[in-house]
Amino acid sequence: MVVIVGPTGVGKTSLALQLASQFNGEIISADSRSIYRGMDIGTDKPSLLIRNNIRHHLIDICYPDQTISLGQYKKLALDAINQTLAQHSTPFLVGGTGQYIMALVEGWQIPEVAPDESLRKELGKLSELELERWLTMVDPVSAERIDRRNTRRVIRALEVAFKIGKPFSGFQQKEEPDLDIVMIGLTADREAIYKRTDERIDNMMASGLLEEVIGLRNQGYTRRLPAMSGLGYQQLMAYLDGECSLEEAIIRIKFETHRFIRQQSSWFRADDQRIKWFDITNSDYRLSITDMLENWFMENRKY
């Protein structure tokens, strides 16, 4: 399997398309927002035309008022990967959602405890201190590990502990997947990436991002939905609710995107030995990648 990672806007998608057609591959998207139907412009989804040409998995798999959890994602992705391999094609896992990528690459064994909304709601009423006390009681290891101020994570740990009667921390194992993996990272210096994404946002606006958001809103999708927490959607919803001007909303999208890029770099680290990094500022980076991949395929004849 070929994995392509890197911050948003560095050109992962376009590289993946090129490589997939060169090396007979299919694309497994690792993007927590492209899973939603109707959210196209803001997520910079590849067009239907392109997707008809090269098979894409895990895009448009649910509606914006649904959610796909990490565990579900992992299963679906694994299925898609195996399906691709069964057809003697190469899976290209591509995306910017660090958690999804790492869960697959490192083989996280995710506790099979489905979210229990009513339990979460109940626990949400408790104070930080009360939550911490509970967690210390049921799962001292997690209590030590998780920042008690991050109630969302504390609640998940409690949820698991309550549901199966065993501490959450006991489940957090990793099991390397039985796959040959090359990880390609695309990068550039921060300023260059910021510039690219700023421009991309302007292009999205020009391509009708606002209209897309209005459309979703008219279909009744509200701001509180996890899907709508996506970059662009959240800020434009705020604008539509009269909370700020359009100009402010666009600036916020840009700044939030910068923040997201910083956050991604803590999943995909420059010093991660598993990742082979390529600087997109380098004019022949694609050639270097192709060369590298050719060698890799030779060493892994099975493809």
Next chain:
RNA sequence: GGCGACGUGGCCAAGUGGUAAGGCAAGGGUCUGCAAAACCCUUAUCACCGGUUCGAAUCCGGUCGUCGCCU
């Protein structure tokens, strides 16, 4: 040339005698079923010089700079 106001971190900005709020930006970190989420951490001695004072970003004088008004 005269008069007045102002000069606080990259930007905005509180603070008018007891040793620098906050916001934004930026940087770093956590992450096992909401992750484009959630959470945590980091960043100045207050234009400069001198004085008053136990003690000044805060008071006084000067220098430089910015802005406004006047001639």
